[in-house]
Amino acid sequence: MSDLITGLVFWVLGVLAVVSGALVFRFDSMARATYALAVSFIAVGAALLLLQLDYVGLVTVLMMVMEMAVMAIYMIMFMGMNPALMPMSMVHSRRTALGISAGVFLVLAAGIVTVPWPQRRAAPAADLTASLGETIMGSKMLVMMGISPVLFATVVAAVVLAAPRTRYDRFGDDLRSAPSDPHHGGVGR
Amino acid sequence: MTLEAVLLIAAALFSIGLYGALSQQVVVMVMMGLELMLNGVILAAGGLWWFLSPSPSGHLLLLVVVAAMTVDMAMGFAVAVLQHRTRGSDMTDSATELSQ
Numbered sequence: 001m002s003d004l005i006t007g008l009v010f011w012v013l014g015v016l017a018v019v020s021g022a023l024v025f026r027f028d029s030m031a032r033a034t035y036a037l038a039v040s041f042i043a044v045g046a047a048l049l050l051l052q053l054d055y056v057g058l059v060t061v062l063m064m065v066m067e068m069a070v071m072a073i074y075m076i077m078f079m080g081m082n083p084a085l086m087p088m089s090m091v092h093s094r095r096t097a098l099g100i101s102a103g104v105f106l107v108l109a110a111g112i113v114t115v116p117w118p119q120r121r122a123a124p125a126a127d128l129t130a131s132l133g134e135t136i137m138g139s140k141m142l143v144m145m146g147i148s149p150v151l152f153a154t155v156v157a158a159v160v161l162a163a164p165r166t167r168y169d170r171f172g173d174d175l176r177s178a179p180s181d182p183h184h185g186g187v188g189r
Numbered sequence: 190m191t192l193e194a195v196l197l198i199a200a201a202l203f204s205i206g207l208y209g210a211l212s213q214q215v216v217v218m219v220m221m222g223l224e225l226m227l228n229g230v231i232l233a234a235g236g237l238w239w240f241l242s243p244s245p246s247g248h249l250l251l252l253v254v255v256a257a258m259t260v261d262m263a264m265g266f267a268v269a270v271l272q273h274r275t276r277g278s279d280m281t282d283s284a285t286e287l288s289q
Contacts, residue, residue, distance in 0.1 A: 003190070006190050007190040007194075010194065010195075014194070014195075015198075017198065017202060017228070018198060018202060021201075021205045021228070022205050024209065024218075024225065025208065025209045025218070025222075030217065033218070033221065034221075037225065040202070040228060047195075047198075047235075050190065051195075051235050051236065051238075051239040053235050053238070053239070053248070053251065055248075056231070056235065056251045056252065056255065059252075059255060060231060060255065063255065063258075064224075067262055071217060071221075074217060074269070078273050090213065090218075090280070091212045091213060091214060092212065092282065093211070094212050096211070097207075097212035098208060098212070100208075100211060101204040101205065101208035104203070105200055105201060105203075105204035108196075108200035109200055112193055112197055112200060113193060117193070117240070118241060120240060120241055120242065120243070121241065121242045122242055122243065123243070124239075124243035125243075125245065128243070128245075128248070131245045131248075132248045135248070135249060136249065136252075143249050143253065144252075147253065147256045150256070150260065151256065151260065154260045154263050154264060155263070157264065157267070158264055158267035161267040161268060162267045162270040164274060
């Protein structure tokens with residue numbers, strides 16, 4: 001693809017990502033906000049594909065589409081309303097938040113424009129995804145091995161937090177006490 | 190497409206996410222703001238990687254950010270479920286303390 005077309009496609013995707021990201025907090029309904037966030041993520045995932053980050057771009061798109069589906073289920077479970085039909089706007093200290101985020105953007109933009117960025121140091125590998133795979137399974141395996149216990153701890157911690165009553169509530173800390181149930185089970189007791 | 194352009198888009202995404210994380214009252218919307226901030230971080234890291242040093246090690250950093258995003262969402266939903274059960278609310282203003 002020529003540089004001009006790549007640049008044009010990137011700007012379209014970038015503006016789409018920013019506009020849909022802003023719409024997340026402009027929409028009245030949470031369902032529309034969720035869809036807007038999904039569009040923003042898909043646009044960023046496509047922009048990553050332009051940067052030859054095939055694997056990370058696809059993973060971002062797939063993961064975020066699933067995550068938005070989870071978010072929709074969460075809203076149906078807990079919001080107690082049809083999120084597509086009930087408009088809502090719940091914000092606090094809007095002016096302060098706007099000021100802080102505008103200030104952060106200006107500082108970041110000033111840094112981006114004024115810093116003399118260096119030239120690229122090494123040429124990219126011929127097959128970037130293959131080289132990533134070789135790195136994960138080779139010299140940088142420890143990084144992935146570090147992430148896996150973190151993800152496992154997250155699963156455990158999230159279940160412990162979210163579960164209303166676990167076996168430790170029933171049987172005590174040693175799991176040996178008589179079960180404390182609100183109603184005893186079985187027939188005829 | 191230049192590095193500056195990529196970083197500017199990423200900075201815009203980060204700032205919009207920051208606004209959402211600071212201003213929204215519903216926990217899910219705060220999490221959407223955090224996700225948008227991480228979205229910007231991923232784009233910025235991808236741009237820096239491609240334009241400055243496209244080595245596989247930098248690629249790994251992006252995977253770490255994606256994993257951090259997953260952890261953030263999972264724990265956020267778990268805390269929101271806990272808060273909904275103990276207080277019957279999904280607003281940040283009612284979560285002034287962590288004790289039950």
